[in-house]
Amino acid sequence: MAHRLYDMFMFETSQETWEAVLALLHPAPGERVLDVGTGTGRLAVALADLVGEEGKVFGVDVSPAMLRQAQRQIARTPFRDRIEVRQGDVRALPFADGSFDAAAVSLVLELLRPEGTAGALKELRRVVRPGGRIVLAALAEEMPYGRTLSFYLVLRSILRLAALGRPLALRRLATQAGLVARISMRRSLLRLPVDILLCEVPKAAAD
Ligand SMILES: C[S@@+](CC[C@H](N)C(=O)[O-])C[C@H]1O[C@@H](n2cnc3c(N)ncnc32)[C@H](O)[C@@H]1O
16 A cells, blocks of 8 residues: 555656656667666656567566565556566666666665665666666755755754655766766756766776
């Protein structure tokens, strides 16, 4: 039940973020695309539409309950044969090196501890082929903090809720992980700033 409510709520609030993710990732027909922290699978379905019959989308999430809801959603779409969901952690992805042309990570990285975020970006870089694309969307660390973000951070510290994500400097984190940061967009989710950043996995191997 909680996951159905979450799904309805996220569907209303996350549209702008998802549209920006899709615009920047720009999946092409035939591509293999990974959606990490797929949640209830809404973004995975939109990706499956864009990769066409020859393409494939893998949705990964750490939560079995989320994945069950995702499977129910996906089964109702005409794209069900192009989507596979798998339980997994973004910090240790269950895929071989260079398995994907592109990956999307929407509203997930801010939920991890700092060392987890760095590990996750390293993993994404590993599983996406050299020259491939990764789009990251996360709560943005804006300077100076606006009123809504300041209020949010006070609330988060009072409630001690790690489930409320911490704002991230996405471009800096991506660069530190060896990704090439390209284009970014700013969107708003519940009046909080969200950054959506297109990165490229460098062609030449580098550590
Ligand atoms: C806020 S939801 C975002 C869902 C979806 N990506 C979207 O844009 O609406 C965060 C999702 O990330 C998943 N998640 C949290 N930590 C994770 C981890 N370490 N590895 C994989 N998924 C994770 C949660 O279970 C949840 O489904």
